Amino acid sequence: MIRKLLIANRGEIACRIIRTARRLGVATVAVYSDADANALHVQQADEAVHLGPAPAKESYLDIDKVLAAAKRTGADAIHPGYGFLSENAGFCRACEEAGIIFVGPPAAAIEAMGSKSAAKRIMEEAKVPLVPGYHGTNQDPGILEGHANRIGYPVLLKAAAGGGGKGMRRVDKADDFHAALDAAKRESQNAFSDDVMLIERYVVNPRHVEIQVFCDKQGNGVYLFERDCSVQRRHQKVVEEAPAPGLPEETRKKMGEAALRAAHAIGYVGAGTVEFLLDGSGAFYFMEMNTRLQVEHPVTEMITGQDLVAWQLAVGAGDPLPLAQEDLHIIGHAFEVRIYAEDPDNDFLPATGKLLRHQPPPQDSAVRVDTGVQTGDEISVHYDPMISKLIVHGRNRREALAKLDRALQHYQIAGLRHNIEFLRRVINHTAFVNGRVTTHFIEDHEQEILQQEQQLRAQQCAAIAAFLQHSETRAQHRSAPRADAFSPWHAGNNWRNGLTVWRRQKVEVHGREIEIHFSGSEEKLQWRCDAAVDAQQGTISSLHGQNVAVLDGRRVNFSSVAQGSEGTVFVSGEQVDFKILPPDIGETSDTAHGLEAPMNGTIVALLADAGAKVSKDQPLLVMEAMKMEHTLRAPADGTVNQFFCAPGELVDGGSLLVDFTVETAEA
Incomplete structure (x- = not known):
């Protein structure tokens, strides 16, 4: 039995784990950075330990500081949450050496799945279906291009050490390969300190279906059915649901059994997720295995009636799984949407600022909100811009969808841009209502979802x-x-x-x-x-x-x-x-042409020279914010007069980055 649990994470992740620990009578310890001194997870935990400055590398990702916090507070277990150190084999080993329970899989299992290329080889031996691709170690750009030509376009470049859409690029033709490779490698290096790439055939119009697996130290394993995570943007999930709409029971069983083969092949223990691509014929292909609890695990909890964090704590303490496969059943239907601080009308740029109001809808057994923020909190540039997760459950898909729309209508957020209206457009689209979802859903229906003219009533x-x-x-x-x-x-x-x-x-x-x-x-x-x-x-x-x-x-x-x-x-x-608007007093003024930073972030690269003539939409610079790269482009044909920033520089949102002169038409 775990007595005191340190949660090596922040925000809604930490708050969600604290909720289960409190119900089970387990004392909790939070950790926090300078930016999170007054955060909700700090307030909810029994104790909290300061780790360091706001940047994650100097606080949440510092293994020595996290272990010191555990020892100082007498925690006998550490839950890594999801993200940060959750899939870090070195952290897992450090916990074991310190005599602290790591609530997660063994280090060897994390390492086996930590490299996507190595994972593909293991899955091939375990007879788990694979997408054709290249998973080798030779990273010479010419060699990689040759494999892309052999596989056939379109191909998908993926960071071998990555996840969450970081370091991932679709390439449709050979002419675009090297530019996409450079961008993917750069983003992967920034996110994971590793730029090794693998290449896969891009499966056209697939569904993204993942299986929740759970294994204990006694060798038992179960799958808790599937989640459909097809609706995505930039390879990041927008809507998740369970069970997957229209999935035949035979396919569900085959996918579950394949996922368990994958887990047993690496000696897995704890909660894990095996992700598959599902094509229109019903064939499925292994994508990757996430060796942690997933962000979307609440929909699985809703349709099974199980608390997966409670399962994690039990298995971490050495207990066997609480249920066998025949004891698990699907109950109704569940949806989860992620509420983000972002601007869907401006290419989903992350938003930062103060939450003047954060008022979730009323919660009950069918409506759940997992969040780590409250009114008055700041959404900062240092971490992921997710505000919360909204989860609903119904007796069937149609009822659950109606409850989701109703809950979104009653969710009030003010102070910064967010994606609630965008989510309502997605879930009310006829194709989504009828369960016709693919990973290209947003692109396929972009005109209806993203370009609706808003009328004032x-x-x-x-x-x-x-x-x-x-x-x-x-x-x-x-x-x-x-x-x-x-x-x-x-x-x-x-x-x-x-x-x-x-x-x-x-x-x-x-x-x-x-x-x-x-x-x-x-x-x-x-x-x-x-x-x-x-x-x-x-x-x-x-x-x-x-x-x-x-x-x-x-x-x-x-x-x-x-x-x-x-x-x-x-x-x-x-x-x-x-x-x-201020009263019009007849004054006018000329404003200098230029590009302003759309958010706080770090300059990654300057893509033009001062004095250069450029065309409209030509890339001028790349900046990184909230773990994603953003390219700023020329607003029109013109001349780049001067840059007011340099690679590696942290800039504030709204600050002038480029002095730019628009080319005027000659009379």
Whole structure:
């Protein structure tokens, strides 16, 4: 029995493990960096130990510091979570040498699957189906190109030591091979300190189906069915579900048995995931094995009724598996979506900033939210931008999908960009509703999912009008003399003797400038707006602290959040961000052309020379943020006058990186 557990991770991962440990009566120790001093996982643990500065290499990835924290607190076990040190064989061995239980597989199993090329050879011997490819050690670019030509395009370059889409590139033709190889190697080196590549045939329109396996130290093993993780972007999962829609029972059994062969081939112990590509014919191919608990494990917990972290702690302590294969059954259907701080309308660039509101939907046995943040927390550049995971369960797929959409409508996040509306578009797409999913789902339906024009509705205009009135009232109250607080001349409703006054304010919504007119007080406000696509006027009341808009007899509740000149309103399951525009006083100014950093990050490479003439969309520089590379391109034909950054430099979001002159057409 484990008595005290140190969790060598952060955020929602640590919080999720703490929840099970607390239920089992196991004391918990959190670790944290400077950036996480007030983080939720630190608050929830029984104890917490500071590791060092914000960069993960100087804190969460420092094995000596983590082990010292365990010894200092008397922890007899370490759970690595997922990510960071979870698949580090050296860390596993260091725990064993220190006499501390590593809640995970043996070091030899981690090493066997740590190299994708070595894993392919092991799987071939275990008779697990493989995708045709090259998994050798010769990394000469010419040799790699030759193998790509032999396999046939399109091919997929994959970091041998990687995961999560890092160091991965699809190459469609030979002319693009070397540029893609350089980019994949560079990203892999940054993420894993290793740039060894393997090459596989790119299976067109496959599904990504993975099997959850569990083995104990007594040699027992089970599979807890499958998860379909096909809906992805940049090789990172967006929606996961269990069981996989439309998967025949015979295929499920074959995949489960193949996954167990893979696990037994490396002497596996604990929770692991074997990932497969499934083509339209029902054939499946081994991709990789993740020697840890997966981010999407909650959907498996939902359909089996099992707590996989509890299983991990039991197996880690030497206990046998709690159930045999015949005791496991699929119960209903479950979905998981990942709520990210990112901008889907701007190539999914990660977003950083303060969470002015983080209000998940109500939770019960069918709705679960795993998160490591709360209102007021910062989403920083140092770690993954995931805010939370939303998991739902239903008696069948259609019911679970309805619950997921309802929960997303009730999820309120303000202060930075996020992907909730994007997720709603994905799960409500006809193809997804009907279970027609592949790894190209987002690309295939990009026009419907990513390029929807957002229209402003009357109920949203009403909420913005109420926000403007409230802001105006507060400003007037602040300016009123305290000694004359009841004077009508300083009332917050713009009182005039015998006259109704309409005020107007311009705001920017969805990139559009609109004008809203309003009159009255916070208790009874009238408004009108010509920009709404439906009703264009109505009344607003504040009853018992609750904002209510009345539109042709229809009552709609709403709420709002403000920061400076920017605001957010939540109404009828939709969110509208807007900016209050200053009054137009007739002044204009010229702004210098240039490229600004879209987020905090590190400059990786400059791809042009100062003084060079470039074409529109030509790559100018590469920056890395939140473990991903981003290429900044020329906004138009023109000249690069000067770079204000250098490779290796950390830059702030919004800072000017390039002075750029747009080429003007000659008269």
